[in-house]
Amino acid sequence: MNISINTEIKSDLADVSLFICAVGFEERSIYHFKKLINENKITKTDILCFSFNDFIDEISVKNKDILREFGVELIDVSKNEKDEIIDEIKKRIESLRCNLDSLNIHIDYSSMPRNWYCNIFLSLINILGENDKVFYWYSHGDYSSNLEHCSTAGTDDITVFAGKASINPLKRSHIFGIGFDRIKTDAIRTILDPSTLVICYTYPEDKPDMNSHLVEEHKYLFDSAALSFSLPIEDYSFMVNRLTDIALDLKDSGDVILVPDGPKPLILACSIIPILLKKEGIIAMHIQSHSNFKPENIKATGKISGFSVTRN
Amino acid sequence: MIPLINKFKGCDKENPFKDSQAKNFSNKKLMTEFCPTSFFWSLFNDQHEVLVGTRGSGKTILLRMMQYSLLRHIIHPEAKRIVSSRRYFALYVPTNIEFLRTINPSDLSYKSRTEFFQFGFNCFLAQTFLTEIYSVLQDIRTDFIEQSKLELSLAKKISRMWFPDMQPCATFKELKFQLGSMYHNFNFHKETDLSSVPLVFSKPIGTPIQSVSGHIYQDLEMEEEPKWLLCIDEADFLDEDHLKCINTLFRTYSQNIVIKMATLPFRHITRETSIEGEYAEPNGNDFNYRSIAFQPDGEDFKKITNQLCENRINKVLTGEVLTGVSLEGLIGFEGGDHLIDYYKKEIDNTEITREEIELGIVNQFSEKRKSQALKNGIGSGKNLKPVYNKFAPIYFLREMYKKNSIGANVAGFYAGPNMIRKVSEGNPRIFLQIMNQIFEEGMKTRLTPKKQTQILQKYANQHVEITERLPERGKDLAEILEKICSYIKQRTHNDALSDVGNDFLLEENEINNKQLVKALELGCAYSRLKVDENSLISEISTKTVFTLSNLYALMYWIPMRNGGNTLIWNKEKSQQVNVKSYKLDNLQTSFKFE
Numbered sequence: 001m002n003i004s005i006n007t008e009i010k011s012d013l014a015d016v017s018l019f020i021c022a023v024g025f026e027e028r029s030i031y032h033f034k035k036l037i038n039e040n041k042i043t044k045t046d047i048l049c050f051s052f053n054d055f056i057d058e059i060s061v062k063n064k065d066i067l068r069e070f071g072v073e074l075i076d077v078s079k080n081e082k083d084e085i086i087d088e089i090k091k092r093i094e095s096l097r098c099n100l101d102s103l104n105i106h107i108d109y110s111s112m113p114r115n116w117y118c119n120i121f122l123s124l125i126n127i128l129g130e131n132d133k134v135f136y137w138y139s140h141g142d143y144s145s146n147l148e149h150c151s152t153a154g155t156d157d158i159t160v161f162a163g164k165a166s167i168n169p170l171k172r173s174h175i176f177g178i179g180f181d182r183i184k185t186d187a188i189r190t191i192l193d194p195s196t197l198v199i200c201y202t203y204p205e206d207k208p209d210m211n212s213h214l215v216e217e218h219k220y221l222f223d224s225a226a227l228s229f230s231l232p233i234e235d236y237s238f239m240v241n242r243l244t245d246i247a248l249d250l251k252d253s254g255d256v257i258l259v260p261d262g263p264k265p266l267i268l269a270c271s272i273i274p275i276l277l278k279k280e281g282i283i284a285m286h287i288q289s290h291s292n293f294k295p296e297n298i299k300a301t302g303k304i305s306g307f308s309v310t311r312n
Numbered sequence: 313m314i315p316l317i318n319k320f321k322g323c324d325k326e327n328p329f330k331d332s333q334a335k336n337f338s339n340k341k342l343m344t345e346f347c348p349t350s351f352f353w354s355l356f357n358d359q360h361e362v363l364v365g366t367r368g369s370g371k372t373i374l375l376r377m378m379q380y381s382l383l384r385h386i387i388h389p390e391a392k393r394i395v396s397s398r399r400y401f402a403l404y405v406p407t408n409i410e411f412l413r414t415i416n417p418s419d420l421s422y423k424s425r426t427e428f429f430q431f432g433f434n435c436f437l438a439q440t441f442l443t444e445i446y447s448v449l450q451d452i453r454t455d456f457i458e459q460s461k462l463e464l465s466l467a468k469k470i471s472r473m474w475f476p477d478m479q480p481c482a483t484f485k486e487l488k489f490q491l492g493s494m495y496h497n498f499n500f501h502k503e504t505d506l507s508s509v510p511l512v513f514s515k516p517i518g519t520p521i522q523s524v525s526g527h528i529y530q531d532l533e534m535e536e537e538p539k540w541l542l543c544i545d546e547a548d549f550l551d552e553d554h555l556k557c558i559n560t561l562f563r564t565y566s567q568n569i570v571i572k573m574a575t576l577p578f579r580h581i582t583r584e585t586s587i588e589g590e591y592a593e594p595n596g597n598d599f600n601y602r603s604i605a606f607q608p609d610g611e612d613f614k615k616i617t618n619q620l621c622e623n624r625i626n627k628v629l630t631g632e633v634l635t636g637v638s639l640e641g642l643i644g645f646e647g648g649d650h651l652i653d654y655y656k657k658e659i660d661n662t663e664i665t666r667e668e669i670e671l672g673i674v675n676q677f678s679e680k681r682k683s684q685a686l687k688n689g690i691g692s693g694k695n696l697k698p699v700y701n702k703f704a705p706i707y708f709l710r711e712m713y714k715k716n717s718i719g720a721n722v723a724g725f726y727a728g729p730n731m732i733r734k735v736s737e738g739n740p741r742i743f744l745q746i747m748n749q750i751f752e753e754g755m756k757t758r759l760t761p762k763k764q765t766q767i768l769q770k771y772a773n774q775h776v777e778i779t780e781r782l783p784e785r786g787k788d789l790a791e792i793l794e795k796i797c798s799y800i801k802q803r804t805h806n807d808a809l810s811d812v813g814n815d816f817l818l819e820e821n822e823i824n825n826k827q828l829v830k831a832l833e834l835g836c837a838y839s840r841l842k843v844d845e846n847s848l849i850s851e852i853s854t855k856t857v858f859t860l861s862n863l864y865a866l867m868y869w870i871p872m873r874n875g876g877n878t879l880i881w882n883k884e885k886s887q888q889v890n891v892k893s894y895k896l897d898n899l900q901t902s903f904k905f906e
Contacts, residue, residue: 154784155549160413167436167495171336172408186781190838192409193367195336220774254336257410280496283410290784 002312003125003276007237007305008135013041013106017096020089021108022116023067023074024052024295025060029111030067031139031300037070044071048092050116054079055295079289082119089120093127102131109264110139110300114286117264118161118271121309125275128311137306138265140204140233141298151290153187163274163283171254173226175200175246177270179262182217188259188287189221197221198246199228202239202266204303231266236307239269240276247273247282255281265305315644316637317754320628328624329751332744334373335406343385346377347619349612351604353390355572356400358539360562360599362547363574364849366839368741369604370616371574375543378402378572379440381447398448398534402572403440403521405433406545412554417501425553426586427506427514433557434513435495437542438474438520442484442491448532466528473523475510517557518542518569525568543572548579548837560585562592562599571599576837577848594850601849605842606738608862609730613738620744639729643750643759649728654761655708658715658723667691670700673707676809703809706871713805713869724761726768726866734872735768735862737839742863746771772867775840782838788831793840796879797860797868804870813875814860822881823854832858840864 013019019042023029033049036042051064053076064074077084096103105124109117117136124134174194178185178201189197199221203210211230215222222228229246231239243258250256260270271284334342352374355361365371377383379402384395394400415432416425449466453459464482471481471490481487494509506514512523521540529537544550544558561571563585573580580601583591592598606613622637640649647653647662652669656662667690674685688694712725726735732750736743749767750759757763780790796816804812822828829852835841836848840861847856857878865872 152781152784152786155409156551158409158413159418160410163414164496164500165408165410165414167411167432167492168439172410183781183786186778187783187786190367190778190781191783193333193335195331195333220778255410283414285410285413 003128004310004312005237005240006308006310007235008308009306013104013135015104016042016046016106017100017103018048018092018105019046019108020048020050020105020120022050022052022112023060023063024111025055025057026111026141026296026298027059027063028139028141028298028300030063031302032108032110032137032304033067033072035304044073047072048075048089049073050075050077050085050088050112052079053077057295059297079113080115082115085116086119086123090123090127097129102133103129104133104135106135106137108137108139109268110137110141111298112264113289114260114264114267114271115161115288117268118286121268121272122162122275125309128309130311132310134309135306136236136268136309137304138263140263140301140303140305142301151181151184151293153184153191153287153290155191157288157290158188158191159286159288161271161284161286164280165257165283166255166281169255169281171196173198173250173254173256175243175250175256175258175270176221177201177258177260177262177266178214178218178221179266180214180217181261184287184290185218185221185261188261192257192259194257196250197225198250199225200231200243200246200266200270201228202231202233202263204233204301206303231269233263233265234305236265236269236305239265240272243269243273244276247277251279251282255283258282258284259287260284261287313641313644315759316625316634316642317644317751317759320751320755321757323628323755325628327748327751327755328627329744329748332368332741332748334370334376337373339382342373342376343382344623345620346373346386347616348377348386348388348390349606349615351612352377353394356394356541358570359596360566360571361573362580362594362599362601362849363572363604364577364580364601365574365604366737366739366837367576368739368839369606370740371604372406372545373740374604375402375545375572375574376404378541378543379404380444384447384451395451398532398538399536400539400541400570401444401448402541402543403437403444404543404545405436405440407433407549407554408546409549411436412549415500416554422553424504426557428500429554430515430517430557431498431506431509431513432495432500433517434515434520435491437517438491438513439488441521441540442470442488445528445532446484452533462531466531469527469531470524473527474512474520477510517561518566522567522569537568539568539570541570541572543574545574547573547575550575552582552584555580555582556584556586559583559592559598560587560590563587563590574604577843578833578836578851603845603848605845605848606740608734608736608738610738613733613736616740617733617736617743620740621747624747639732643729643732643754643764645728645730646761649730651705651708651725654725654727654731655712657761658712658725665691666700669704669707670695672711673699673703673809676707676710678808678810681808681810702811705873706804706809706812709869709871710805710809716869722762722765724763724765727761727764731764731768735772735866737842737861737863739839742839768866772863775861775863776867779835779838779840782834782840785827785831785834788827789835789840792828792831792881793835793860793864796881797864797870800860800870800879801868811876812871813873813878814865814870815874816858816860816879816881818852818854818856818858818881820854823852828881 021033049072051074173196175198178199201214247256258270258273260267274282274284383391415428449462453462467483467487468480471487475490512520525537585592594601618638621639621642625637626633646657656664670690674682685695685699712723715721716723732746749771753767780787836843842859844857862872
């Protein structure tokens with residue numbers, strides 16, 4: 001199915017058929033919900049909210065209580081149970097379809113694990129109706145000041161999310177999406193041992209200092225890269241288009257392996273490139289959280305970015 | 313002699329030492345870079361072998377160069393012999409992670425995992441096989457018409473075996489297309505079995521080759537059916553189920569298939585086979601482990617590093633081709649390129665005598681050792697080996713460290729070709745990375761010993777800094793090494809001059825500390841530590857001698873040598889007699905001397 005991706009600027013939604021979110025150990029996980037409910041943009045019946053049952057701490061309990069106060073029913077899911085949440089979403093959409101000709105589905109993926117939001121994207125493009133529109137919203141969080149959450153990675157943590165590797169490619173190029181988790185990025189780099197390395201990263205336009213911070217943080221990685229480029233986190237469709245161009249350029253000489261980390265919009269953008277291009281030899285890999293993963297409370301900065309997906 | 317590098321001062325060309333990985337090298341570049349050694353030629357044999365080497369040690373280039381299509385371009389009597397005998401054919405199969413994860417998505421059952429792995433592997437293998445026999449075909453039929461006739465005949469035979477239900481292919485290109493199509497159209501996520509693919513591809517690895525080998529070898533003018541050397545690269549990504557498939561091949565009759573599998577140290581994680589209770593036995597029974605490490609001061613590594621210098625330098629030269637380039641000629645050296653030469657240069661006294669140095673050594677001894685040495689007589693024959701030869705390297709190091717520690721002083725001690733090879737640990741990639749920085753500076757300024765020391769220290773610093781970010785146990789490894797190195801540094805510089813080394817053993821009860829052992833194994837895979845060959849190819853035990861890498865030694869100013877007293881890593885027995893207790897911040901770790 002051909003889809004169109006457009007950057008959305010306004011986060012004060014109108015006409016919400018369904019609002020999907022995840023609540024967990026980050027304060028930011030309820031930021032968008034609170035904003036919308038306070039502005040009367042959504043009601044409790046429009047909400048499909050998942051909560052993690054893996055990492056329960058003081059903040060997650062508090063977050064859940066807030067949602068319950070508003071009468072929102074929570075579905076407890078384990079972080080690894082992506083199929084369960086996809087089934088729930090599909091069920092909900094099917095029931096909405098009985099009454100509505102077109103659906104406006106809004107997803108706040110700010111606090112979802114990557115195997116949730118990437119798989120939600122993958123599933124929804126296959127059931128998208130002609131007049132449907134799916135919005136993906138991201139509440140920005142501040143990661144730069146706290147590097148304590150940095151984990152590591154091992155070979156077993158690596159999976160292919162989308163795409164198929166060629167047999168016997170001429171060459172292989174790796175596109176690394178990076179964030180502030182230097183330890184994890186370097187571990188992945190050591191495992192994958194890329195010979196043609198391309199780095200992409202993103203930061204909010206109102207925080208230009210994050211650019212130099214990232215470059216400094218990953219100095220050795222940048223030194224060894226054949227190419228590096230930054231992407232505007234607010235402009236999702238530009239991000240996707242740029243990544244698509246780069247992947248296609250590199251594909252001319254062999255397989256292209258996207259290995260995203262960093263902010264969720266970047267992870268999602270990198271992950272969907274093989275889905276959009278549908279070419280053998282363009283692959284997106286995912287690095288699952290390592291066994292030493294420690295949940296960190298990420299606070300919302302107040303900024304929300306988004307994009308929408310429609311059928312062409 | 314003026315170092316060749318001076319010629320490049322102000323040069324605005326790209327640093328020729330920038331590329332350090334053979335994975336993406338074109339065949340042409342690979343052939344230029346390749347420097348055959350006796351180890352390489354010895355790989356053409358009938359024995360299954362697991363080749364163990366650190367990251368960057370040259371595993372990929374070895375396996376890629378074994379292919380007939382590349383080997384036939386090498387001008388070397390041994391290459392000529394192997395090519396003309398057509399007895400061994402290497403088929404290069406890199407098991408990169410995206411390929412493995414493609415053919416083995418998560419959540420597959422054990423049965424499917426194994427079957428899909430065999431299928432994916434066989435598809436890859438078959439592609440490589442076609443490329444290689446096409447090279448033979450080109451060699452034996454130079455006339456185009458004759459070549460096409462033979463290709464047609466071979467393609468028909470092969471396609472009948474591989475794709476019996478299809479119209480036979482007329483060319484290898486068509487066969488490759490069939491293979492690609494079969495792989496492309498197989499959905500590894502959705503299929504539950506291999507009933508949709510031709511039988512030969514669903515069988516154990518190597519079956520597609522075995523199925524046709526006996527039918528085509530005579531057409532390829534071979535006297536007997538050849539041995540197909542399956543060169544499996546990046547086998548460190550293979551998991552237990554995959555390794556079981558390969559181990560099964562080791563254990564059973566493999567019908568002209570011989571495995572050469574390259575992996576990181578300690579990454580051949582199981583010897584189990586697909587048959588319960590059956591294990592593949594090393595030591596020549598079913599297979600052999602072989603270490604591919606070069607000795608940093610060995611002739612092979614010298615030859616390789618010189619050839620790399622020659623090739624890379626010629627890349628930046630226009631209009632001339634230099635031959636006989638060596639590392640020595642490129643960067644120059646002091647005196648005989650020994651430690652003493654850089655020591656003499658640094659203290660600005662080239663005339664210093666053995667007696668003067670020996671007196672310096674003796675004066676830093678403990679009282680007991682000092683009186684014995686003085687009794688023997690400074691400069692005496694009796695002192696030559698046990699005093700001068702043994703302690704001079706540590707004495708130089710101590711003196712240089714003192715000099716280096718004054719303000720912003722740099723003691724130009726870590727310099728010269730020997731030192732560069734030594735800190736490269738016989739690892740071509742580390743060598744190229746160091747040379748990248750050496751050449752970068754050489755284009756800007758004169759490479760004095762001080763400058764070289766600064767470059768090597770900077771590189772060592774990066775190397776040490778990155779340790780904590782190595783996969784999985786990097787943080788543990790960094791912590792352990794930091795503590796050991798700090799301890800040895802203190803012993804080297806703060807106490808009386810003694811026989812300090814850069815090696816250590818594990819106490820018996822530490823062998824069961826899996827976290828510690830895993831961290832140390834990681835250090836061996838990524839050139840932070842070295843172990844004796846026996847441990848490298850089998851397992852870590854109380855007999856394993858761990859040696860800190862020379863880059864760590866350089867970073868911490870500790871000797872690049874094994875000491876007479878080996879440190880033992882021990883967390884429990886600090887109360888024992890002769891135990892030198894050294895309280896460490898968190899681990900409460902102690903060391904004892906043997």
